[in-house]
Amino acid sequence: MAVQLPHSFSERMKNLLGREYEAFAETYGEIPHTGVRVNTLKIPVEALRRIMPFGIEPIPWCSTGFYTPEGARPGKHPYYHAGLYYIQEPSAMAPVELLGVLPGDRVLDLCAAPGGKSTQIAAKLQGRGMLVSNDLHSERTKALAKNLELCGARNAIVLNESPERIAEAFPGFFDRILIDAPCSGEGMFRKDEDMVRQWDESTPAKYAGMQREILQAAARALKPGGTLVYSTCTFSPEENEGGITEFLAGHPQFSVVPVGGTGSFAPGFQPLPDTARLWPHKVKGEGHFIAVLRHEATAGEDTAGTRAGDPSLPVAPRRETGGRTAVPRKDKTPESRVDNRGGRSSGRNGSRGRSVAFTSEGDIMAAYAEFTREQLGWQPEGFPILFGEHLYMSPLPREALDGLKTVRPGWYMGQVRNGRFIPGHPLATALAPHESRRSVSLAGDGAEAVSYLKGETLSIPSDRLRLAPGAAPKGYVLVCIDEYSVGWAKWQEGILKNEYPAGWRWT
Numbered sequence: 286m287a288v289q290l291p292h293s294f295s296e297r298m299k300n301l302l303g304r305e306y307e308a309f310a311e312t313y314g315e316i317p318h319t320g321v322r323v324n325t326l327k328i329p330v331e332a333l334r335r336i337m338p339f340g341i342e343p344i345p346w347c348s349t350g351f352y353t354p355e356g357a358r359p360g361k362h363p364y365y366h367a368g369l370y371y372i373q374e375p376s377a378m379a380p381v382e383l384l385g386v387l388p389g390d391r392v393l394d395l396c397a398a399p400g401g402k403s404t405q406i407a408a409k410l411q412g413r414g415m416l417v418s419n420d421l422h423s424e425r426t427k428a429l430a431k432n433l434e435l436c437g438a439r440n441a442i443v444l445n446e447s448p449e450r451i452a453e454a455f456p457g458f459f460d461r462i463l464i465d466a467p468c469s470g471e472g473m474f475r476k477d478e479d480m481v482r483q484w485d486e487s488t489p490a491k492y493a494g495m496q497r498e499i500l501q502a503a504a505r506a507l508k509p510g511g512t513l514v515y516s517t518c519t520f521s522p523e524e525n526e527g528g529i530t531e532f533l534a535g536h537p538q539f540s541v542v543p544v545g546g547t548g549s550f551a552p553g554f555q556p557l558p559d560t561a562r563l564w565p566h567k568v569k570g571e572g573h574f575i576a577v578l579r580h581e582a583t584a585g586e587d588t589a590g591t592r593a594g595d596p597s598l599p600v601a602p603r604r605e606t607g608g609r610t611a612v613p614r615k616d617k618t619p620e621s622r623v624d625n626r627g628g629r630s631s632g633r634n635g636s637r638g639r640s641v642a643f644t645s646e647g648d649i650m651a652a653y654a655e656f657t658r659e660q661l662g663w664q665p666e667g668f669p670i671l672f673g674e675h676l677y678m679s680p681l682p683r684e685a686l687d688g689l690k691t692v693r694p695g696w697y698m699g700q701v702r703n704g705r706f707i708p709g710h711p712l713a714t715a716l717a718p719h720e721s722r723r724s725v726s727l728a729g730d731g732a733e734a735v736s737y738l739k740g741e742t743l744s745i746p747s748d749r750l751r752l753a754p755g756a757a758p759k760g761y762v763l764v765c766i767d768e769y770s771v772g773w774a775k776w777q778e779g780i781l782k783n784e785y786p787a788g789w790r791w792t
């Protein structure tokens with residue numbers, strides 16, 4: 286059924302589009318297009334195309350994006366749980382394509398939840414450099430963290446901060462910044478009727494104010510010579526060309542990189558035809574606006590990147606925390622942290638109320654070293670950061686996050702309980718099968734894969750386990766679906782005890 290558009294919205298659009306309005310209005314009677322984006326952290330595009338259980342068609346503006354056919358249920362397939370693709374609205378794949386992310390970059394995704402674009406950035410980084418994913422609303426950072434864990438990101442930090450505080454902590458630090466701004470959502474009316482209900486004539490002006498502040502802060506966090514992409518899913522010029530024009534007037538060191546009028550991207554309205562618009566009557570996707578801005582470095586400004594993970598990284602100065610939850614310390618557990626089984630920790634040290642003797646930092650690191658030697662046979666890279674007895678490997682040293690509300694300081698390795706190292710779920714999802722000394726593969730189209738994802742115990746004879754030379758069959762096993770990791774299990778005498786977190790299970 287066609288969406289009922291607010292009268293004043295239709296009038297505004299008639300003024301904007303003139304003769305094109307009729308074609309635009311007709312799209313509201315059509316079914317929105319759906320898509321998936323291949324997670325190249327886990328699988329190459331061509332490999333996924335070969336095994337995808339339904340036909341998919343390329344999306345012109347995203348080399349890893351594909352339209353899904355009507356009736357397909359990509360969220361109900363084991364490959365989704367193995368993180369092989371992310372379900373994403375096709376137009377929403379465009380901003381990151383224009384951000385130009387390269388492996389090794391430092392990237393900030395300032396308004397990131399639930400993580401569609403962050404997971405796309407993580408794939409482009411290919412585990413090198415770093416991604417700082419932030420969202421102002423703490424409830425929304427849970428989905429953000431989970432999506433980054435599902436896609437197997439190893440170099441992502443999740444923050445729950447205001448853009449101003451991020452700019453204070455990381456002045457001139459990032460090579461690339463994405464602002465996928467909160468907006469009036471007019472471009473999503475066809476897909477999400479809640480956006481229609483929440484809209485009135487004053488909505489664009491309300492968001493324009495927020496967007497102005499976010500842009501100002503982002504400009505301070507960008508490295509000279511860096512790239513900033515600003516995107517919205519709305520049509521109103523005051524949130525798009527208007528906001529960018531005002532920003533450019535106050536920031537002469539920025540200029541627009543021309544993308545409008547190329548390929549599928551229609552030009553923006555005057556005075557910024559070089560910005561891009563995606564119109565639902567011109568492309569198979571919802572309405573979007575994108576401005577690509579480049580900071581022109583002047584002579585003498587430092588534009589050289591520093592390799593992520595290098596101890597010579599500039600470290601943000603320590604500040605008072607002002608009573609906020611600070612970055613993980615040995616003696617602090619953040620309220621919002623999800624434990625290694627995907628559930629919420631209730632007790633101190635993530636012990637779910639059981640009393641656990643405090644383990645020293647040295648003991649934790651020793652248990653971890655023993656685990657990595659026996660289970661992985663190699664050492665994950667990064668700065669170790671402890672949250673109570675929980676260990677993360679971060680692309681930044683702990684001091685760089687001091688005083689910031691940190692949801693995830695990096696890749697979660699696991700925790701020490703009763704002297705033993707318990708590997709975290711995100712460690713498993715980011716591993717390739719050969720990176721674990723014990724693994725087992727379940728067929729994607731078989732009953733075992735779904736049983737595992739439902740949390741059930743499986744019977745697996747020892748000859749189905751893949752063991753590195755010298756590895757005993759008993760112990761943690763990396764469970765894979767058609768060679769793509771999904772989680773941990775523990776094998777003993779033919780029984781695979783399920784370690785898939787309750788909050789992640791197939792329902």
Ligand SMILES: C[S@@+](CC[C@H](N)C(=O)[O-])C[C@H]1O[C@@H](n2cnc3c(N)ncnc32)[C@H](O)[C@@H]1O
Binds near residue numbers: 398419420
């Ligand atoms: C359009 S959504 C982002 C969608 C996300 N980029 C994705 O691809 O999945 C905008 C986000 O901005 C967040 N937000 C709102 N105000 C913000 C602010 N001042 N600073 C940072 N994030 C903000 C909202 O919570 C929301 O999650």
